[in-house]
Amino acid sequence: xxTEIQSDEELLLQxxxxxxxxxxxxxxxxKYQEKLYWHIRRLVINHEDANDxxxxxxxxxxxxxxxxxxxxxxxxxxxxxxxxxxxTFLNNQKKRNSISLDDEEYSPAYKLKSDPHFDANKLEWKxxxxxxxxxxxxxxxxxxxxYDEMPYEQMSKVLETSTGALKASYHHAAxxxxxxxxxx
Amino acid sequence: xxxxPNILNEIREISPLLADLHGINVFQAPDNYFQxxxxxxxxxxxxxxxxxxxxxxxxxxxxxxxxxxxxNILKKIKEEEMGSESDELPPVxxxxxxxxxxxxxxxYFETFPQTVLDKIRNEDKRETGKIxxxxxxxIYRYATAAVIAVGLFLTSYLMFQxxxxxxxxxxxxxxxxxxxxxxALKYNSEKAFNEGIASLSDDQIIRYLEKxxxxxxxxxxxxxxxxxxxxxxEDYLIDENTLNNYLNKINYKNFETQ
Numbered sequence: 001x002x003t004e005i006q007s008d009e010e011l012l013l014q015x016x017x018x019x020x021x022x023x024x025x026x027x028x029x030x031k032y033q034e035k036l037y038w039h040i041r042r043l044v045i046n047h048e049d050a051n052d053x054x055x056x057x058x059x060x061x062x063x064x065x066x067x068x069x070x071x072x073x074x075x076x077x078x079x080x081x082x083x084x085x086x087x088t089f090l091n092n093q094k095k096r097n098s099i100s101l102d103d104e105e106y107s108p109a110y111k112l113k114s115d116p117h118f119d120a121n122k123l124e125w126k127x128x129x130x131x132x133x134x135x136x137x138x139x140x141x142x143x144x145x146x147y148d149e150m151p152y153e154q155m156s157k158v159l160e161t162s163t164g165a166l167k168a169s170y171h172h173a174a175x176x177x178x179x180x181x182x183x184x
Numbered sequence: 185x186x187x188x189p190n191i192l193n194e195i196r197e198i199s200p201l202l203a204d205l206h207g208i209n210v211f212q213a214p215d216n217y218f219q220x221x222x223x224x225x226x227x228x229x230x231x232x233x234x235x236x237x238x239x240x241x242x243x244x245x246x247x248x249x250x251x252x253x254x255x256n257i258l259k260k261i262k263e264e265e266m267g268s269e270s271d272e273l274p275p276v277x278x279x280x281x282x283x284x285x286x287x288x289x290x291x292y293f294e295t296f297p298q299t300v301l302d303k304i305r306n307e308d309k310r311e312t313g314k315i316x317x318x319x320x321x322x323i324y325r326y327a328t329a330a331v332i333a334v335g336l337f338l339t340s341y342l343m344f345q346x347x348x349x350x351x352x353x354x355x356x357x358x359x360x361x362x363x364x365x366x367x368a369l370k371y372n373s374e375k376a377f378n379e380g381i382a383s384l385s386d387d388q389i390i391r392y393l394e395k396x397x398x399x400x401x402x403x404x405x406x407x408x409x410x411x412x413x414x415x416x417x418e419d420y421l422i423d424e425n426t427l428n429n430y431l432n433k434i435n436y437k438n439f440e441t442q
Contacts, residue, residue: 022226029222037218041211051217058225059232117212123201124208146195146206149188171198178199 006031008074015065025065029058032075035148036082042131042143043086045111049093057085072157079150079158083140108132123181130180134173141166142173330414331389336434 006027014024033054040057041050060081068077097106112118112128119125131139140159144150145166152163159166187207196203371377413434415426 026222026226029225033218033221037213037221038209038211041213045211047211047213047217054221055225055228059229062229115211117210122210124205124210127202127205127208128210145191146202147209149191174195174198174202178201181201 009070012065012068012070012074025062028061028065028074032078036078039079039143039148040082040086042147043083043139044089045108045132046114049089053085053089054082057082060085073154076154076157079144079154083158087136126181126184127177129184130177133180134176137161138169138173138176141169142177145170146174331393332434 011024011028011031014020015028017024036057037050037054040053041047044050044053057078061078068074093106109129109132112125112132113120131142134142137159141155144155144158145152150158152166155161155166156163161169192203192206195206371380413430415430419426
């Protein structure tokens with residue numbers, strides 16, 4: 001599709017033109033939806049939650065894209081929004097659970113085990129269990145580097161953390177995950 | 185997915201185990217999910233009434249817009265300032281805000297300044313009286329001291345006259361001829377007079393003076409009194425202890441029991 005090879009600059013120009021605004025937005029969704037979906041999915045784990053967060057996120061993007069400043073890349077900006085939306089969703093879910101006392105049902109481990117394809121003996125699922133055991137920031141860093149292959153410079157803009165700290169965080173996260181897999 | 189060799193090398197150095205697992209995605213999305221997602225988002229935008237219909241920008245302004253702009257802005261600011269508080273009120277209360285259920289006399293505010301000025305003038309006049317009133321009790325105490333001084337003077341004078349051989353009793357002057365009130369006849373001796381005076385409280389004396397103070401022949405009283413030892417009234421007004429010192433000086437207690 002021709003829109004998939006369009007640059008962010010071109011898409012933003014089209015978005016600002018009322019006659020091409022909707023079409024440009026559709027192209028932006030198509031260009032980034034998969035990357036953003038998997039980023040969100042790895043954080044919230046189940047598809048329904050990931051779909052909700054992703055759609056809400058794109059609606060927010062529509063409302064605020066006019067004010068987007070091109071000092072930062074659209075790609076970085078979208079990742080930042082999707083990260084924030086995912087974390088907000090998880091925090092809200094945590095708050096609701098603390099009221100209803102359904103901690104177990106909404107825990108990351110429980111969600112993973114609820115996946116129809118979950119297999120506790122497979123290393124790739126153990127890897128997911130290990131990732132969910134990480135602190136929030138380390139989890140984000142590991143996912144963005146290991147799965148999304150995001151350069152540290154870009155990650156630094158998404159998470160507003162120095163590249164040095166991100167490298168250290170990634171190293172610690174990987175070591176913790178390896179220990180978890182070997183000991184479980 | 186094309187794996188970045190630098191990222192793969194990096195994870196291999198940290199953990200060969202994780203490098204082997206790199207690129208495996210355990211999660212699955214429903215079929216055609218990504219094909220349908222853009223349309224789903226646009227439908228939601230439409231449902232949530234997010235403005236999808238972009239209006240052509242209009243660069244025209246109504247006639248006289250700029251002429252009335254400044255006054256309109258000021259009017260709006262005023263309205264917002266006035267309305268900001270009523271906005272916080274429940275509608276039932278904010279609707280009542282402009283209704284004043286209280287009535288005032290006609291021309292109240294027109295005459296109000298003059299009323300206040302008149303009141304101030306009257307207060308000024310009363311203020312002068314009030315200074316006297318403020319020291320009212322003190323002045324009566326001062327008068328009490330004067331009466332005592334006069335009493336001392338008269339007693340001494342009569343005793344002197346008596347001792348000069350004019351009569352057997354120094355207080356024989358109190359007779360039916362000089363006193364109209366028959367009850368006063370019992371004070372026909374010095375002892376009875378002193379006891380009568382001593383039996384009076386300050387309050388009784390003050391009440392008596394309040395009632396009959398005006399009937400005194402002040403000139404006669406002052407002329408027949410030895411006021412040389414009395415403190416200066418101004419000193420007395422400045423320092424309350426002045427009178428007490430004077431009473432102590434004349435041995436007031438001893439006089440009471442004499």
